[in-house]
Amino acid sequence: MLLEDNPADAELLQEILLDAQWIDWQVQAVSRLRDALTALSQQSFDVVLSDLHLPDARGLETLQKLKAAEDIPIVALTSL
Incomplete structure (x- = not known):
């Protein structure tokens, strides 16, 4: 799962992975923590690539x- 609220960054990361x-990557992109939590409760993922600054959560x-x-496993993505 890719948790990234910036559409341009999300698209770039998906292109890099693909x-x-x-x-054979399968990427599900979401832009809010609440959407990621919902997805995690409904299906399994191998890893979460997560931005740390989202509209509904920080740091x-x-x-x-x-x-x-x-x-x-969680890989934190940040430009800081």
Whole structure:
């Protein structure tokens, strides 16, 4: 899952992942933490790539809520 609220950044990351043809990536992109939490409750993912600054969560709060919902590897994406 890709959790990114900037459409341009989300599109770029998806293109980069899809260009890595040695793995058959399937990416579900969401732009809000609440949407990510819903998706995590409905299906399984191998990893979450997450921006830390979202419209409905900021910083470590984002990671804490993701980890509380599902024990899954999280890669934090930030430009800071």
